[in-house]
Amino acid sequence: MFHEIEQRLQETFARCLEEKLDVRDVPVALEEPREASFGELALPVAFQLARRLRKAPRLIAQDLVAAVGAVEGVAALEIAGNGYVNVRFDRGYYARGLLAGSSAESRAPAGGKVIVEHTNINPNKAAHVGHLRNAILGDTLVRMLRASGRRVEVQNYIDNTGVQVADVVVGFHHLEKKTPAQVAELAARPKFDYLCWDLYARVSAHYKEHPESLKWRQQALHAIEAGEGELAEIAHTVANAIMLCHLGTMRRLGITYDVLPRESEILHLEFWATAFQLLKERGAIRYEESGKNAGCWVMPASAFGGGEEQDKVIVRSDGTVTYVGKDIAYQLWKFGLLGKDFYYRPLLTEADGHIVWVTSDKPGSETPPEFGRASEVYNVIDVRQSYLQEVVAAGLRALGYEEQAEKSIHFAYEMVALSLRAAAELGVELSEEDRKKGFVDVSGRKGLGEKADDLIDRLVERAFDEVSSRHPDVDEAERREVARQIAVGALRYFMLKFTRASVIAFDFQEALSFEGETGPYVQYAAVRARAILRKWAERGEKLPDFASILTREAMDRQLASEDFWQLLLAASKADVALARSIAGGEPAHVAKYAFQLAQAFNTFYHDYPVIHEKDPERRAFLLWMTTYFRDQLERTLSILGIPVPPYM
RNA sequence: GGGGACGUAGCUCAGUAGGAUAGAGCGGCCGCCUCCUAAGCGGCAGGUCGCAGGUUCGAAUCCUGCCGUCCCUACCA
Numbered sequence: 001m002f003h004e005i006e007q008r009l010q011e012t013f014a015r016c017l018e019e020k021l022d023v024r025d026v027p028v029a030l031e032e033p034r035e036a037s038f039g040e041l042a043l044p045v046a047f048q049l050a051r052r053l054r055k056a057p058r059l060i061a062q063d064l065v066a067a068v069g070a071v072e073g074v075a076a077l078e079i080a081g082n083g084y085v086n087v088r089f090d091r092g093y094y095a096r097g098l099l100a101g102s103s104a105e106s107r108a109p110a111g112g113k114v115i116v117e118h119t120n121i122n123p124n125k126a127a128h129v130g131h132l133r134n135a136i137l138g139d140t141l142v143r144m145l146r147a148s149g150r151r152v153e154v155q156n157y158i159d160n161t162g163v164q165v166a167d168v169v170v171g172f173h174h175l176e177k178k179t180p181a182q183v184a185e186l187a188a189r190p191k192f193d194y195l196c197w198d199l200y201a202r203v204s205a206h207y208k209e210h211p212e213s214l215k216w217r218q219q220a221l222h223a224i225e226a227g228e229g230e231l232a233e234i235a236h237t238v239a240n241a242i243m244l245c246h247l248g249t250m251r252r253l254g255i256t257y258d259v260l261p262r263e264s265e266i267l268h269l270e271f272w273a274t275a276f277q278l279l280k281e282r283g284a285i286r287y288e289e290s291g292k293n294a295g296c297w298v299m300p301a302s303a304f305g306g307g308e309e310q311d312k313v314i315v316r317s318d319g320t321v322t323y324v325g326k327d328i329a330y331q332l333w334k335f336g337l338l339g340k341d342f343y344y345r346p347l348l349t350e351a352d353g354h355i356v357w358v359t360s361d362k363p364g365s366e367t368p369p370e371f372g373r374a375s376e377v378y379n380v381i382d383v384r385q386s387y388l389q390e391v392v393a394a395g396l397r398a399l400g401y402e403e404q405a406e407k408s409i410h411f412a413y414e415m416v417a418l419s420l421r422a423a424a425e426l427g428v429e430l431s432e433e434d435r436k437k438g439f440v441d442v443s444g445r446k447g448l449g450e451k452a453d454d455l456i457d458r459l460v461e462r463a464f465d466e467v468s469s470r471h472p473d474v475d476e477a478e479r480r481e482v483a484r485q486i487a488v489g490a491l492r493y494f495m496l497k498f499t500r501a502s503v504i505a506f507d508f509q510e511a512l513s514f515e516g517e518t519g520p521y522v523q524y525a526a527v528r529a530r531a532i533l534r535k536w537a538e539r540g541e542k543l544p545d546f547a548s549i550l551t552r553e554a555m556d557r558q559l560a561s562e563d564f565w566q567l568l569l570a571a572s573k574a575d576v577a578l579a580r581s582i583a584g585g586e587p588a589h590v591a592k593y594a595f596q597l598a599q600a601f602n603t604f605y606h607d608y609p610v611i612h613e614k615d616p617e618r619r620a621f622l623l624w625m626t627t628y629f630r631d632q633l634e635r636t637l638s639i640l641g642i643p644v645p646p647y648m
Numbered sequence: 649g650g651g652g653a654c655g656u657a658g659c660u661c662a663g664u665a666g667g668a669u670a671g672a673g674c675g676g677c678c679g680c681c682u683c684c685u686a687a688g689c690g691g692c693a694g695g696u697c698g699c700a701g702g703u704u705c706g707a708a709u710c711c712u713g714c715c716g717u718c719c720c721u722a723c724c725a
Contacts, residue, residue, distance in 0.1 A: 027665090034668060044667060050705075057705080081668060082705080163725045221725080296723060310650080316723040323725065386652070387720055414653080415719085419660095437718075466687070486687085497673090498661070501653060503718075510660070510674080514687050517661090517673040524687050532684045592662065595672085606689050626684095648687065 001097045002569075002576050005073045005089060006030055006041065012071050013045060013064070020067045023049065036566055039078065039086035046083035057083025073097070091565055092556035098572055098628065099546060099555075111150060112375030115334050116142050116411075119156040119250065119257070120381070122164035122444075123242040125200045126193035127249050127452040129506050130382075130416040130442045136495040136641070137413055138380035139255040140587045143639045148582055153371060156257040157330075158358075160239035160264050164200070164444075166220035169235045171199040174216050175206065180233040187241035193249075194451065196242060201447030225267065247348075247356070249452050253488055254641045256350050258357065259371050265342050265359040266330060272321050274340050275329035284398030285314050293317075299324075304394030312391050324388055328395035335396075335404045336373035344368035376407040383412040383501075411585065413500040417441050418449065419507040426450065439505040450506070459487035462512050463520075471647065485643040486520050492642050493519030496591040517595050519642050525598035525605075526637060526644045529630035532610050536623065539611070543627070544620040558621040563607065568625065570600040571632045578639065587640075594636045601629045 010028045017023040026048050033042045046061035053060060061083040068077065075090040118138020121131045138154075145152050159165070172178045176199070178186070186192060207214055223231035243260070250256070266272070276297075279285045285297045288311075295317030301310040314325040332338040342359035346366055349355050357368050379389060389410035396405040417439035423430060428448060434440045442449035463483035471479060494511050498504050514520040536543070550558075559565045577593035610626055613619040634644055 029665090029667095031667075034670095038668080042668085047667075047705075084668075159725095166725090217725095293723075298723095305651085310721070313723050318723075320723085322723075383653075384719060412653095470685075470687085502661070503654090505660080507660080513674080515674085516687095518687085520687055521673095524685085528685070528688085535684050588662080592672085599672090602688060605684075609684065611684050648685075 001094060002040075002572055003579070004097075005071075005094075008071060008073065009041065009043070009087060012068055013043065016064060016068050017045075020063075021049070021053070023052075033084075033086065036562075038080060038084075039076075039088045040569060041087040042080075043085040043087070044083075046085065050083070059083075061085050089569075091559035092552040094572075095550070095555040095559055095568060096552050098568070099550060099624065113151045113153055113373065114145055114376045114378065115153045115155055115372070115374040116145070116378045116380065117155040117157055117334075118142075118380035118411075119246070119255070120159070121246050122162060123158055123160055123239040123246065124164040124168040125197040125242065125444055126191075127246050128442055128444065128449040129452060129455060130449065131246075132253075132452050132455070132491070133413060133416050133495050133504065134380055134382065135250050135255050136253065136492050137411070137500070137587060138378075139250075139253075139641055140492070140496060140590070140639070141378060141380065141411060143641055144578060144582055144587060144590065147578060147635075147639050153374065154256070154258045155334075155371075156260050158239070158243055158260050158262045160235070160243070160262050161221075161224050161267060162263065163217060163221065165235050165239050166217050166224060167203045168196050168200050168238050169220045169224070169231055170213075170216045171196075171203040172234050172238070173220070173231060174213070175199070175202060178234075180230050180237065183234050184237050187237050191245075192241050193245035193453075196238065197444075197447055197451065200444065204445045204447075227264075227268070249456075251350070252453075252456055252484075253492065254643070256354060256356065258369075259344065260347065260356065260358040261330070261333075261342060262359050263326075265361050266326060268361040269340065269342060271329040271333060271338060271340060272326055274338055275325070275332055276315070276321070278332070278399055279314070279328070279395065282399050284395060299391060299395065299398065303398050304390050324391050324395075327388065327392045331377065331392050331396060331408060332399075332401075333372055334374055334377045335401070335407075337396075337399075337401060337404065341372065344371065376409070377404075378409045378411045380411045380413070383414055386410060386412055409585075411500075414503045415441070416504045416506050419505040421509070422450070422505075422507050425508060439503070455511070456487060456491065458508075459490055459512060460484055463487045463490070463514070466514065467648070482645045482647065485645040486514065486523065486648065489519030489523045489637075489642040490514060491519070492640060493522065493591060493594075496587050496640060497595075499586055499588045519640075520648070522594045522598040522633070522637060523642060523644055524648050525601045526630060526633040527646075527648045528605050529601060529626055529633060530644070531647070532605075532626050533623075533630065536611055543623060544616075546620060546624045546627075549617060549620045550624055554617055554621070558618065564621075564625070567600050567604050568628070571597060571625075571629050574632050574636050577636075590636065590639055594633075594640060594642075597629075597633055597636060601633065604629065 010030065013028045017026060028043065028045055031042045031044060033039060046057040046064065049060050050057040058079060061079045065077045065079060065085060073090050073093050074087055076088040078086045078088065080086045116138055119135045121127050142152050142154050172183050186195065220231050223229045224235045226232065285299050288294050288296050288298055293311060293313055296313045297315035298311040298313050312324060313322055315321050329338060343361060343363050344357045345360045345364040347356045347358040381389065393405045393408045396408060419439055420430060420435065423440040428440055460483050463486035464480060467479045467482050497517060559568065577590055581587060581589035604625065608622055610622040613622055637644055
């Protein structure tokens, strides 16, 4: 509704500018005034024209307003200050529009399929808080895009053949002296990812003390790549088991995937060979005869704006491909440009019936949906990979896929570090450098950091205590489920409230808080809205027929109250917030809006008892506001992936 | 050396396609539960938006320089 009026104003003013002033190149900007008393929208257009027309902005504004005349849904256009045009909505019209359900909801889904790749955790150890930021950011992006009508495919890339897995294989084989069968037995036990977490740290420490043992890593890598022998078998067991652990961790947060493309298939199906051919044919890479990169195939630095002497090696002099090369092949596949596809098999079925597929190197018996062939690709990867992501896009560009390079979006975010206090709580020794920085880097290699599942457990425990203190009479299993939902709300909100470019110095006190700007605060507002309506129903009352009682005149009467109008207006801006959030690539904006929406509802809740209202029209209005707030809160929370508990 | 991000209240952060009196949460202080759950609500205190110039009707926002912090810049994977 808000957006409709915005559009109408923009069109009307643009047309007026064109017809009356012959101005076409000035975009009609709309702002939300700082002061609510100025109206709902403001147009600074007169300022933009002042210079060109050599005329005082205020006079221009007056002429424009006179020329524009009446606009549907707008009660008044006022000149304010030096030349602002302030817009006052027709409140009754607006509210009736909301009551009827905005037609903006029914707009057709536009554009082709979007692929969002996120999580991408090395399958060699338990997930930690840093991984949570990636997955929550990615999953929320998916929900945002879907809410805006886009078709989205969610991918979680599994590097099951890399060094990280190889290192754990080394641990089992050389340090622990385990046979593949023994490893398989361990892998079947719970918390295998925790066991590997420690083992991985031990292997890293071992390398440090005995650098000569790094040859074990090379052996393991070769074995894994060849896919034969005990080492490969252990790698296979470890990667699969840990991958399932990660899926389990993410499932706790309501995060799931459509397909898991694996590095092993990219290898076995020779995606790289195909891409290599393309890159050579189209001159995207060149063979170096001499110089420091002699014998290598490189992408010239000029292709991706790299500095001088910064050509990027794609194929090493020994003929093996670097990661970027494989990433280019993979990115080509995502756009359906490789001319090759994976095979697939169903991996598991989620509780809601959703099937998660995994790639395979041979045909399966079941027919998968069509994967890949996207028109737009979001890679949710931390900011440190910016350079490599640039090279990948440059690869597409060099192949002539300008459009796809443009649509390859590196959805970058900053790291999660540990606050000094959190690091101290985890028993980390703080160096002078750490103290100066003010935070400590998470390091999987050192086994340093808070495991995702531990954090979720802590949150659930805290929430359980809170729930239990408020509802001691309720069945324990039910309290636990409510606690779980609150924990998810707290964690997801915490990870989303920061903008992407902000380093999160993870702090337990902040993350475990349920008060103030937190997920539970927003959940609580939704719970309160539901509670009012439940109480109403428990009295044996039915909801009034809003459409017939709340006529336009009735809405006008009720919304003459500035309080009500501001509350309704705030509640109606969910779509505006979503659109702005997608355009800006910033899920934090939706989170902020959810918080503001909750604040607005809490004000409403506090100031206006609904059920005890005596006047029938006023009561109907309050009940309608309650349902509207509830719907908007629930919708916004679902975009954030935050559940609404039955009570709190 | 080159590239990028950042510097806003005691703390953690919003706010930048230039706009009206710079916001929130936490922490601090003072209030509010015979009335739909106080995980709530109200109030007070707290800021030369790193510094200096420039652009203009107007700058936290754009440009330049400086100071400071972090990240990236391998034939490792």
